[in-house]
Amino acid sequence: MASIAKRPNGKWRARYRDDAGKEHSRHFERKIDAQRWLDEVSASQLTGQYVDPRAGRVTFRTYGEQWRQAKPHRPTTAAGVEKALRVHAYPAIGDRPLARIRRSDVQALVTGLSKPREGFKPLSPSTIRTVYNSIRAVFAAAVEDRLIATSPCAGVGLPEVPRRRVQPLTVDQVRALADEMPDRYRALILTGAGTGLRPGELLGLEVRHVDFFKRQLRVEQQVQQTKGGEVRVCPPKTKESYRVVPLPDTVVHALVAHLQAFPAEPDDFLFRGPDDGPVVYTRFMDGAFRPARKRLELAATGLHALRHTYASLLIAAGESVKVVSERLGHANAAMTLNVYSHLFPDSEDRTRKAIDGAFAEGGDGARADSERTAETR
Structure with missing residues (x-):
């Protein structure tokens, strides 16, 4: 219900009640302005775009923390979001009401991340985009919760991310790297290059996931490292990541030899650390992978390079982008082309x-x- 009444001081008071029964009012010099305001409110209520004017008074920090703690992020994602908001967003706009933050404020924040700040070096374009994505997600949730009508992130310019071509390891380099690793990790290297699994998927493999008779392995889970230096078993990255990958003879022979040397039960991890527990990524990289890479004088690269090698071998063999995408567990073929287009033959x-x-x-x-x-x- 809405109404307009003239006050003793000559001004016009426009009043209405929202869906929750709360009364809102504003005073105007002219009756036509009061009527226009009520018309705008009525239109927004009818179209489902109504926002309580008082809702946007909550600060970005308060709402951001509520959103972050309620969001079911994976451990690594949760840690990244928390850092992005705490270190970069909150000092700039954290204490300002959501409704008072403008696009220019977000633009200034983003632009400032590329410049030196006290205690911080300029962030890379990719890191800036990561920080921005966290900020944008908070505002998007605020719009969904009807705290603000629109997000101030619309139209914000972001720095271009230089496109870097992946450099796969050659087959000879993979073999040399496998031979240089401790015995318990030799098959891990060959399996990574022979199946294209993501590092978390590779370290999350259990014996039961390998079907030696059909020469296949199933990707059903992955592991992620926690803050305490342990690992957490969780679902694969996306629904497309659930997949069955053919096993080449090279990998089959390596896994047979591995299980003969390091016997395991069906529900045990296929690859295990020196303490017979799961392989913790950072310990593996610092204690085995990087030292082996340095001894071979290979260019700085990580475990993900084995995935690139797998993709490059499929492409060189003439596999279609669709097949390569399915084998890698990409969400779509466009993602595969975005990463590996330079490897496809001219x-x-x-x-x-x-x-x-x-x-x-x-x-x-x-x-x-x-x-x-x-x-x-």
């Missing part, structure tokens, strides 16, 4: 051959051209 020669073949002697195009030539003689 199509110029195939284009030339296709056109030359169509115009070759005996082709329809060649005959038509011959007939036209004869008519002009």
Whole structure:
């Protein structure tokens, strides 16, 4: 219910009640302005875009913490979001009401991240985008909760992220790296390069996930490292990450030898650390992978390089982008092309051959051209 009444001081008071029964009012010099305000409120209520004017008074920090703690993030994602908000967002806009933060404020925050600050070096473009994504998620949730009408993140300019081409290891480098590793990790290297699993998926493999008869392995889980230096078993990254990967003979033989040397039960992790527990990523990298890489004088690279090697071998063998995408567990083929497009063979020669073949002697195009030539003689 809405109404307009003239006050003793000559001003016009416009009043309405929201869906919760709370009364809101504003005073105007002119009746037409009061009526216009009520019309705008009524329209927003009818279209489902109404926002309580008082709701946006909650600060970005208060709402951001409520959102963050209620969001079911994975451990690594949760840690990254918490750091992005605490270190970069809250000092700039944390104590300001949501409704008072403008696009220019968010733009200034983002732009400032690329410049030196007290106690901080300039952030890389990719890190800036990560911080921005956390800020944008908070505002998006505030819009959904009807605390603000629109997000101030709309139209914010972000720095370009230089596109870096992945550099897969060669087969010889993979073999050398496997031979340089401690015995318990040799099969891990060959399995990573022979299946293309993500590091978390590779370290999360259990014996039961390998079917030696069908020569397949199933990706059903992954492990993530916790703050305490332990690991947590969790679902794969996306629904496309659940997949069955064919096992080449190289990997089958390596796994058979591995289980003979390090016997395990079906529900045990396939690869285990020196303490017979799960492989903790940072300990593995610091204690085994990086020292082996340095001894071989390989370029700085991580465990993910084995995944790139797998992708490059499939592409070199002529597999389609669709197959490569499915094997890697990508959400779509576009993601695969975005990462590995430079590895696909150049199509110029195939284009030339296709056109030359169509115009070759005996082709329809060649005959038509011959007939036209004869008519002009």
